Amino acid sequence: MNALRISDLHVKINESHILHGVTFDVPAHKVTALLGRNGVGKSTTLKGILGLYPGTGSVQLNGREIIGVPTFKIVQAGIAYVPEDREIFSSLSVRENLALASRSKENGAAFATIFELFPELDTRATQIAGSLSGGQQQMVAIARALLNKNEVLLIDEPTKGLAPKLVTEVASALSKVANETTMLLVEQNLALVKRIAHHVVVMDQGRVVFQGGPENLNDPAWVHQMLGVSGGHK
Amino acid sequence: MLRWKYSRPLLALLLALLALAPILGANPLSRPGLQQTMAVAFIWGGLALTYDLLFGFTGLLSFGHALYFATGVYVSCILINHEVVVWWLAALISIAVSALLALLVGAASLRTTGITFAMVTLAFGEAGHVIIQRNFFNLTGGENGIALNADRIPSFFISVANTKFIYWAALAALIFTYAVIWWVTESSAGRVFAALRDNELRVQVLGLNTQRYKLLAFVISAALAALLGAVMLIAAGSAAPRFADAGVTISLLLMVVLGGAVTRWGAVIGGIFYSIATTRMQDLTQQESFKTIPKWIGGPIAEPALVLGLLFIFVVMFAPGGLSGAYYRLRLRAIIKKSQ
Amino acid sequence: METFILIGITGIGLGALYFLIASGLSLIYGLMGVLNFAHGSFLTVGAFVGFWVASKMGFETSMPEFILAMLVGGLAAGLFALLIEQLLITRLYERHIDQALVTVGVSLVVGAVLGGWFGNDLRMFPTPMWFLTAIDVGGAKIPADRIVYITTAILLLVGNWALLKFTRIGLIIRAGVENRNMVNALGINVRRAFSTVFFLGGFAAGVGGVLVSVYSNGVSPLIAGTYLIYGFIVVVIGGMGSVPGSFLAAMMIGVIRQFANYYATGLGDFVVVILLAVVLLIRPQGLLGKVRA
Numbered sequence: 001m002n003a004l005r006i007s008d009l010h011v012k013i014n015e016s017h018i019l020h021g022v023t024f025d026v027p028a029h030k031v032t033a034l035l036g037r038n039g040v041g042k043s044t045t046l047k048g049i050l051g052l053y054p055g056t057g058s059v060q061l062n063g064r065e066i067i068g069v070p071t072f073k074i075v076q077a078g079i080a081y082v083p084e085d086r087e088i089f090s091s092l093s094v095r096e097n098l099a100l101a102s103r104s105k106e107n108g109a110a111f112a113t114i115f116e117l118f119p120e121l122d123t124r125a126t127q128i129a130g131s132l133s134g135g136q137q138q139m140v141a142i143a144r145a146l147l148n149k150n151e152v153l154l155i156d157e158p159t160k161g162l163a164p165k166l167v168t169e170v171a172s173a174l175s176k177v178a179n180e181t182t183m184l185l186v187e188q189n190l191a192l193v194k195r196i197a198h199h200v201v202v203m204d205q206g207r208v209v210f211q212g213g214p215e216n217l218n219d220p221a222w223v224h225q226m227l228g229v230s231g232g233h234k
Numbered sequence: 235m236l237r238w239k240y241s242r243p244l245l246a247l248l249l250a251l252l253a254l255a256p257i258l259g260a261n262p263l264s265r266p267g268l269q270q271t272m273a274v275a276f277i278w279g280g281l282a283l284t285y286d287l288l289f290g291f292t293g294l295l296s297f298g299h300a301l302y303f304a305t306g307v308y309v310s311c312i313l314i315n316h317e318v319v320v321w322w323l324a325a326l327i328s329i330a331v332s333a334l335l336a337l338l339v340g341a342a343s344l345r346t347t348g349i350t351f352a353m354v355t356l357a358f359g360e361a362g363h364v365i366i367q368r369n370f371f372n373l374t375g376g377e378n379g380i381a382l383n384a385d386r387i388p389s390f391f392i393s394v395a396n397t398k399f400i401y402w403a404a405l406a407a408l409i410f411t412y413a414v415i416w417w418v419t420e421s422s423a424g425r426v427f428a429a430l431r432d433n434e435l436r437v438q439v440l441g442l443n444t445q446r447y448k449l450l451a452f453v454i455s456a457a458l459a460a461l462l463g464a465v466m467l468i469a470a471g472s473a474a475p476r477f478a479d480a481g482v483t484i485s486l487l488l489m490v491v492l493g494g495a496v497t498r499w500g501a502v503i504g505g506i507f508y509s510i511a512t513t514r515m516q517d518l519t520q521q522e523s524f525k526t527i528p529k530w531i532g533g534p535i536a537e538p539a540l541v542l543g544l545l546f547i548f549v550v551m552f553a554p555g556g557l558s559g560a561y562y563r564l565r566l567r568a569i570i571k572k573s574q
Numbered sequence: 575m576e577t578f579i580l581i582g583i584t585g586i587g588l589g590a591l592y593f594l595i596a597s598g599l600s601l602i603y604g605l606m607g608v609l610n611f612a613h614g615s616f617l618t619v620g621a622f623v624g625f626w627v628a629s630k631m632g633f634e635t636s637m638p639e640f641i642l643a644m645l646v647g648g649l650a651a652g653l654f655a656l657l658i659e660q661l662l663i664t665r666l667y668e669r670h671i672d673q674a675l676v677t678v679g680v681s682l683v684v685g686a687v688l689g690g691w692f693g694n695d696l697r698m699f700p701t702p703m704w705f706l707t708a709i710d711v712g713g714a715k716i717p718a719d720r721i722v723y724i725t726t727a728i729l730l731l732v733g734n735w736a737l738l739k740f741t742r743i744g745l746i747i748r749a750g751v752e753n754r755n756m757v758n759a760l761g762i763n764v765r766r767a768f769s770t771v772f773f774l775g776g777f778a779a780g781v782g783g784v785l786v787s788v789y790s791n792g793v794s795p796l797i798a799g800t801y802l803i804y805g806f807i808v809v810v811i812g813g814m815g816s817v818p819g820s821f822l823a824a825m826m827i828g829v830i831r832q833f834a835n836y837y838a839t840g841l842g843d844f845v846v847v848i849l850l851a852v853v854l855l856i857r858p859q860g861l862l863g864k865v866r867a
Contacts, residue, residue: 534690543682
């Protein structure tokens with residue numbers, strides 16, 4: 001059962017053809033890792049799914065075609081997004097950032113869950129988000145994706161630029177979430193990927209070059225060939 | 235390929251006819267009235283083209299272009315009236331002054347881009363307008379402007395019978411302006427201007443000093459605007475603050491968009507059309523038949539801004555390439571049909 | 575000393591008028607990226623509708639009647655703004671230069687229509703008689719109408735603050751000014767906020783139009799032009815998207831202009847324009863503006 005089916009997705013940005021017919025599936029209730037070297041089009045793929053960049057081809061959410069649908073409607077249909085640069089609203093407080101993201105009035109339980117995952121957000125609720133540390137901002141970004149009932153979570157490099165201790169915290173939060181929801185995760189940190197991914201998709205130059213299980217991540221030669229890095233975590 | 239093979243010969247023929255018409259015997263252009271209208275129209279056509287160099291070609295949205303036009307008008311007028319130099323030298327000096335002014339203003343304002351640049355140019359343009367209106371240094375004649383002292387210019391520019399000389403001067407100025415801008419935009423500098431419009435970052439990455447190219451476009455367009463200003467002085471017989479206000483620049487923007495911002499001839503046609511339309515519409519409202527229209531329709535129609543504003547909205551919403559854009563689209567369709 | 579107070583307070587009164595125009599312009603640009611050249615027409619529409627209401631009450635109006643005229647004028651202007659936004663601006667989504675150009679067209683059309691129907695001459699706006707009295711402040715005699723402008727501006731500032739801080743639409747607007755794409759990516763139709771901002775901006779401009787007509791001793795389509803230019807200057811100096819920034823800048827500019835004009839007639843406009851150039855060259859994002867993403 002696939003939560004997301006992407007078929008032949010082409011995306012052009014300002015005359016540059018970035019995605020050349022990307023095709024892969026995201027199985028429901030599992031974590032799919034989207035891997036590849038820098039610049040191959042992973043973030044662009046997430047944005048293409050969301051309609052943040054116009055694309056052609058097909059993107060189906062639980063069988064429903066969403067290509068060409070306005071972004072806000074796609075998100076309302078149940079796709080949550082944690083962007084690469086977090087993009088929280090620095091002039092709003094933590095609570096306001098979260099309240100903005102919450103789409104239903106009956107959100108007491110949802111808020112309880114995220115405060116359980118990230119207790120600091122509760123203590124810092126009235127703090128202006130711009131004054132938070134990088135790690136805390138990342139927590140806000142992830143928390144707000146968890147506030148609504150979502151079919152799919154699109155998460156773009158959540159551990160980028162974080163200190164190792166925070167990477168562990170984020171990783172454990174993500175693995176708790178991973179058990180209950182469908183996740184499409186772009187990540188460079190292979191240790192995290194090995195820990196939570198059920199399914200792996202590798203991209204190169206705007207195309208998918210591999211789809212399969214995560215076993216190959218244990219093979220340094222494969223990792224080096226596919227991802228151009230050594231087998232340990234970055 | 236897109237150019238119709240007869241367009242250049244026809245254009246040459248048209249120019250020849252326009253040039254000779256005043257002396258070709260009885261035709262509409264043998265009368266001083268139409269000659270004056272066309273002279274002013276040619277000046278606006280040229281001015282629109284200078285604005286197009288900035289906006290359409292280099293992507294610089296300036297709200298202070300009137301400043302350089304007014305500099306041409308006023309500096310020439312002041313120099314001639316105060317008997318400082320002979321009339322044609324006064325015009326040349328006004329061009330130099332305008333170019334220098336543009337160099338200074340440009341050096342300061344081109345450090346900004348987009349909306350900020352538009353606002354900065356607006357500020358300088360309005361500063362110039364205010365200086366002229368408030369009669370600083372008692373030179374600019376304030377609200378009423380300065381009448382050109384007719385003794386100081388050649389007799390062939392004076393008197394209604396000699397309107398054709400003004401007509402020819404305006405036509406010559408338009409052709410000269412077009413030639414210069416054609417040469418500049420076709421040159422390698424011109425290619426940089428076009429690249430700047432589309433993607434400044436890409437140009438910088440190529441190692442080119444974008445600032446210098448933008449300044450070049452800015453100064454050239456200002457110098458030509460001043461030339462046209464000097465000609466306007468002779469056509470209007472006086473220098474007036476209305477040549478310096480923001481409304482002039484807005485009109486230029488309209489002309490360029492209506493005619494088509496990316497083509498040279500589009501801007502010229504836009505300017506000529508706009509100028510004739512505003513003059514003609516004012517004449518139309520004086521007609522007897524017009525007075526029979528009920529006031530609630532006739533009132534607004536009498537204001538040229540209504541038709542022009544509606545036309546402008548229409549063009550922006552549905553025909554963004556303006557007149558020349560539409561022409562090329564039709565041309566493309568004709569070519570495709572012919573090849574089938 | 576009295577002269578100082580007089581010039582200062584009349585300057586603030588003028589600044590209040592600028593703020594009524596600028597607040598809408600600032601939010602419209604900050605949230606939507608649209609340079610709204612039609613904002614002056616909102617002022618004019620408000621002025622004329624308010625004038626029509628007020629003139630039904632006779633040569634002189636009582637304070638409640640005047641307030642009614644202001645509110646109806648504001649409402650009319652707000653609805654007109656909404657109409658323009660729905661008919662024209664939404665169709666040019668994210669085409670910012672074309673959006674700005676279309677608003678130029680609107681301003682021409684509105685000016686032509688109102689000028690054609692009513693002529694360009696000034697018509698006295700019926701006001702309460704006490705507007706003409708002078709109030710003694712520290713020895714200076716302040717015309718009472720200035721107090722009305724300042725009060726209205728303060729009410730607008732407070733109302734705006736409350737809206738932005740306590741309502742959901744206000745939250746969406748604040749977030750959208752910072753990053754409208756991300757607001758969409760949170761499942762919120764940020765374009766609904768556009769309509770709200772256009773309506774509110776139009777309303778404020780309409781109310782401003784009524785007050786400007788009182789200040790200028792008459793209603794006319796020709797007045798809006800200068801106020802629009804000053805509105806832009808205030809928004810740019812205060813910082814695009816920042817309503818408090820516009821308030822601050824408006825007050826500053828009003829006061830500076832009055833003082834400069836006191837020393838030499840006509841100097842005021844010149845000084846403001848030079849100030850604009852200086853601010854833009856030193857701090858392009860304005861006093862309280864942020865460098866946009």
